[in-house]
Amino acid sequence: MYRASELIDAGVSADRLRAHDVRRIGRGLVIHPEYEYDHFAYRDRCVAIGQTLRPEHFLSRRSAAAVYGIPCPIPPGGRVDVASFSPHRAPRHRLIAGHRVKPGGLHWTEHDGITLPTPADVWCQLASVIAFRELVAAGDFLISGRRTLDGTGGRTPPLCTARDLELARSRHRNTLGAPVRQRALPLLRAPVDSPPESYIRLIIREAGFDEPLVACPVPTWERVLHADLGYPELRIAIEYEGAHHFSSERQVRRDAIRRKQMARAGWTVILAMDDDVADPASFIGALGHAVESALGNPP
Numbered sequence: 001m002y003r004a005s006e007l008i009d010a011g012v013s014a015d016r017l018r019a020h021d022v023r024r025i026g027r028g029l030v031i032h033p034e035y036e037y038d039h040f041a042y043r044d045r046c047v048a049i050g051q052t053l054r055p056e057h058f059l060s061r062r063s064a065a066a067v068y069g070i071p072c073p074i075p076p077g078g079r080v081d082v083a084s085f086s087p088h089r090a091p092r093h094r095l096i097a098g099h100r101v102k103p104g105g106l107h108w109t110e111h112d113g114i115t116l117p118t119p120a121d122v123w124c125q126l127a128s129v130i131a132f133r134e135l136v137a138a139g140d141f142l143i144s145g146r147r148t149l150d151g152t153g154g155r156t157p158p159l160c161t162a163r164d165l166e167l168a169r170s171r172h173r174n175t176l177g178a179p180v181r182q183r184a185l186p187l188l189r190a191p192v193d194s195p196p197e198s199y200i201r202l203i204i205r206e207a208g209f210d211e212p213l214v215a216c217p218v219p220t221w222e223r224v225l226h227a228d229l230g231y232p233e234l235r236i237a238i239e240y241e242g243a244h245h246f247s248s249e250r251q252v253r254r255d256a257i258r259r260k261q262m263a264r265a266g267w268t269v270i271l272a273m274d275d276d277v278a279d280p281a282s283f284i285g286a287l288g289h290a291v292e293s294a295l296g297n298p299p
Helices: 004-009 039-050 061-068 119-126 132-144 162-171 178-187 195-206 249-264 274-278 281-294
Strands: 023-026 029-031 057-059 080-085 096-101 108-111 114-117 213-219 224-231 236-240 268-272
Touching: 039 057, 039 061, 039 080, 039 114, 057 061, 057 114, 061 080, 061 114, 061 119, 114 119, 119 132, 119 162, 132 162, 132 178, 132 195, 162 178, 195 224, 195 236, 195 274, 195 281, 213 236, 224 249, 236 249, 236 281, 249 268, 268 281
Parallel strands: 080 096, 236 268
Antiparallel strands: 023 029, 057 080, 108 114, 213 224, 224 236
């Protein structure tokens, strides 16, 4: 991503910048023809565009979420969500998803030098553009904070509280997505470490099981561990293992030791993988078997 003025100063001709393969993403901003998006690159793009918007425009929905680090899907084609207040026209550009909102319903904050709706307001906006499970996962993230990397088990401060979300939901009660927000808000939990953990929890509920406890304490001989999800009264621990858990031999060993410690303490450990989110039948079957066995009713 480059500023056109900087490229011209570096010797790139104006004709080259007007070529059909150079993508223009905002006032004075262009990107390389072979540029591909991931969540980090998309966030950088949103920040760059947010810093060049006119005063009547602002980042919203998925793009504001990206700036905050709220997990949610990137819009199709990597477009940037930009809003304006009525009666101003929504911005029009093939790489911008423009929309209008009614004035008066948003609260504001500064983040990375950009004026944005508050995280709670962004969550409310997301209800109209992402799936229900994704909305719950975004809410879990907001009230959970991130796990710190110092090995202490600590967490960063959450971006907002459940009360903040409830107040924002009330402000947005007459906007698109209101029924979805009302349904999602009571299902938010903390602390949750990743969206798939939120998805697995919802899948378990949808399958008719009691909702498992998040960050379930598992007392072992060595120390108290915390399973991603669990049923303490049944001694069932549910652990999500995504790609991160296979990123190194050290991580694989650590996870194996955790499972052995839980098993030695008399807990049944059930693993949930990425594939189980899309097709949960096998996982739900294993959970049902474990529950029946714990209740003394083996299938």
